[in-house]
Amino acid sequence: MAKVKTQYVCQNCGYSSPRYLGRCPNCGAWNSLTEELEKPQTAKKAARVSFDGARVKPQLLDSVNTEESPRVKTRLNELNRVLGGGVVPGSLVLIGGDPGIGKSTLLLQVSGQLAATGEKVLYVSGEESAIQIKLRAERLNVGGRNFYLYPETDMASIHQYIDKMKPAFVVIDSVQTMQEADMSSAIGSVSQIREVTAELLQIAKTNGVSIFIVGHVTKGGAIAGPKILEHMVDTVLYFEGDLHHTYRILRAVKNRFGSTNEIGIFEMKENGLAEVANPSEIFLEERLRGATGSAIVVSLEGTRPILVEVQALVTPTAFGNAKRTTTGLDHNRVSLIMAVxxxxxxxxxxxxDAYLKAAGGVKLNEPAIDLAVAISIASSYRDLETPPSDCFIGELGLTGEIRRVNRIEQRVAEAAKLGFKRVMVPKNNLTxxxxxxxxxxVGVATLSEALRIVFK
Incomplete structure (x- = not known):
């Protein structure tokens, strides 16, 4: 009989050690190493076999026909944009987000829409019973003859029913609740998540089944489990938003089939998630006219330009060191702009003291927002209003120059569409x-020139 070895595996990063350590030497997390039994592999892994029993064989690149498996579009255009144009057959998509943000709601709606196209959809839930899912489906008005529910956590049973039903789409909610019976480690451990994802990957790539995986997130906001989980999947989506507000942002941080900068904006309603076709109007609808410390920026999220209000509040400090607080903006970038x-x-x-935020809960991290941030800080410091029909685009250099930004035509066109009368851009972008x-x-070359035009 083969000897069973004991190892200690970090639940944060997957680092393994032959003895217990209070702190993981790889990621630095405390008390994250748990004991797991490592059994020797007695059997070789099976080769990839499709539903009809055919094994994968080498083939010429020119013989692969991509037209046989076109992208499948859902009724949510925001989701299609984030995925790069639709669901790719055989793709493995990981969706993470805070508890209660709407991950299950989104996938339940998408499953109902995909089932309406005539394709079989298998919704596997390890956290809820079939009755609980049915109650939510009735509220969302989701159903269909091709929509199957399967409350199960055993991967052997799930694999068996996938082979039997041959669905086109599978939803796993969530990967942390699934279990490989052959492994002795606890459910949700690093080794369990790794093996479950590897089996799902084999199913997706061999049979052309599109699989959506729900992933829990840690306190730091990262998807729980080993980092290899994000490397194995094709697409990683983060569902962001404030639980106290109705708007949700779906952001792609990895996508093998499209841009990683795309975002989709949804509004949580009683009957489910509704897509927001024009997010710029949403971000600007509550702007207070006549207020100081406000500037509008045309930011580019992927291929979509959106207008966002940047707000700043500058007040004399009551302590020795001035305080800098940001929400939705990079703290280091704001400190650099204030120094310039x-x-x-x-x-x-x-x-x-300076307090800055991007209104509406959106996160801005591109260089083109620098000019708007600087204008909002100067407006609050001087207690002067910025013209309500002005918006600002430009990157700020350390010498005070306004540098060129990309895709200026689309940014200006979006500002004109929403009724703005004047837009300030880098001078080098005018040609x-x-x-x-x-x-x-209006083209400006320096920050001093921009301030003179705005506050003349």
């Missing part, structure tokens, strides 16, 4: 395209 404002434009900000007639385009 103080050095190049003469604003004394070293004794001022190479036709300026629109419905909006005034």
């Amino acid at each position: 404002l103080e050095k190049r434009t003469g604003l004394l900000l070293q004794n001022q 190479g395209w036709t300026l629109p007639s419905q909006i005034e385009v």
